[in-house]
Amino acid sequence: MSDDQTFHTLQAELIATALSALKKNTGVTAQAAALEETNNSSHRIDAAITLQTAGQSFDYQVKCKSVVDRKSTLAHIKAQLEAIASPGLLISSYLSAEMAEHCRSIALEFIDTVGNAYLSRPGLHVFVKGQTGSNAQFNTRAERGSNNPTAMRMIFTLLCQPEAVTASYREIAAQAGIALGTVGTNFLDLSKRGFLIYAGQKSARRLLEPSQLRSEWVINYPIILRPKLKARQFRAPDPDWWKALKPDGVDMAWGGEVAAQKLINDLKPATQTLYLAKEQMAAGVHDLVKQHRLRPDPEGPIQILEKFWQFAPLATSETPPGIAPPLLVYADLLASRDPRNAEVAKMIKEKYLNHAQN
Structure with missing residues (x-):
């Protein structure tokens, strides 16, 4: 198709x-x-x-x-x-x-x-007016829209990579890490809800109201997508263990408080959130446990999750490599429900998200 x-x-x-x-x-x-x-x-x-x-x-x-x-x-x-x-x-x-x-x-x-x-x-x-009969096929498609992990992965890609909206379905699927067949359905849902100009030519596609779409994504992330990322929690004897971590070719990115510290430099991380590529998860966790003496702890401050995006965020003087896209960092901070993170989240939003072009 x-x-x-x-x-x-x-x-x-x-x-x-x-x-x-x-x-x-x-x-x-x-x-x-x-x-x-x-x-x-x-x-x-x-x-x-x-x-x-x-x-x-x-x-x-x-x-x-x-x-x-x-x-x-x-x-x-x-x-x-x-x-x-x-x-x-x-x-x-x-x-x-x-x-x-x-x-x-x-x-x-x-x-x-x-x-x-x-x-x-x-x-x-x-x-x-007032006719209330329903058309199940259209309603079902709408319900399968943005309220599922696959759609959230694609929306995240479009919000973080504005140029991706005019890419081919195959390229979008690769960047979002989703099945090719789901791209069209997700585009259709965005169009239905007024978030996308979805014309016949891919070059004519354009996101509408990206700030509202970002807000929706941030609200839904801890409820819909994050629980699917197979989080593993640990504790380390050295609370500053993360400072010595070197990727050494591992596909990983810091989120949460560590990423915020690197982006804003106005937060001492009490928790560490690390996103690690699914195919490298087993070996990566094994190495981290061995090198930093991490031990499993369901209440531990260290959380390792599957990295769900495939594109490489553009590293600049303001966004160093090894950091998750600012939208995810912002969502992580808000999801923590820690009052001390609220002000930093606001700073990240103002610096990296409010002026994003989509």
């Missing part, structure tokens, strides 16, 4: 289901629903359809958006459709009564897959 075949297939399903519901509820039929890959005023048009009723025909240029639960998303779609010469139509999986009312208030015509609709043209007046 090509990079965008999955997306186009789901578009076709979404349009067909919505048009079927429209016909069932109102009698309005569709003559055609042709998927297109055209751009008008820099905005991609997903389809061209012709609605028919009472002997009249009404042409529309379509934007598809499976999940719409924010008025800001509707405003964004409205602006895109206003940029084209032809009348525009939003096709969505489901719009709540509140979202339907808002569409009418801003004159945004729409139909959804459960029969809700707002159509307002001379000779065509339809307004249906």
Whole structure:
């Protein structure tokens, strides 16, 4: 399956289901629903359809958006459709009564897959809201979206490597350490939730609202992804053991307080969080135990986890090598729930994350 075949297939399903519901509820039929890959005023048009009723025909240029639960998303779609010469139509999986009312208030015509609709043209007046039937296939795909470890690995890669958003699916899968077949599903979910412009050409992809996506990732990390990293805890007789640690070709990176100390130099690490490549975990832990006399302790301050990213963060004078990406360091500090880490986390966010370009 090509990079965008999955997306186009789901578009076709979404349009067909919505048009079927429209016909069932109102009698309005569709003559055609042709998927297109055209751009008008820099905005991609997903389809061209012709609605028919009472002997009249009404042409529309379509934007598809499976999940719409924010008025800001509707405003964004409205602006895109206003940029084209032809009348525009939003096709969505489901719009709540509140979202339907808002569409009418801003004159945004729409139909959804459960029969809700707002159509307002001379000779065509339809307004249906409050239909609550669900389309299980779209809802299931959405639930499999960002709330799973695989999606979180990919989102992390896109947030830390902004240029990766326009890379091939194969390159993204390699950098995120995920299966190739999951990339398209994850892109589709980001697009549904308003975090991605997901056009037909990979060069047109662009993340939207990256700061909000970062915040979501940080909240979800200790709940969804971190428990899957097979953490092992230890204690060392020398609390400063970490200062003498030399990677010597091992694929590892400091997170948490040690990384914060190296990035900000304003924290004495009481805990040490180390990310070690999965394929090197057994040998790496064995060497650490031997060299630094670590001993297993479920309450110990040393935590060794599987390194879940495959890309190499760019080392600069501000981000030395051997450090996890600042986004992960920030998430580690907040996940510790240690009040002394809160201020340092804030400093890392202000220095490394607030001005990140995506």
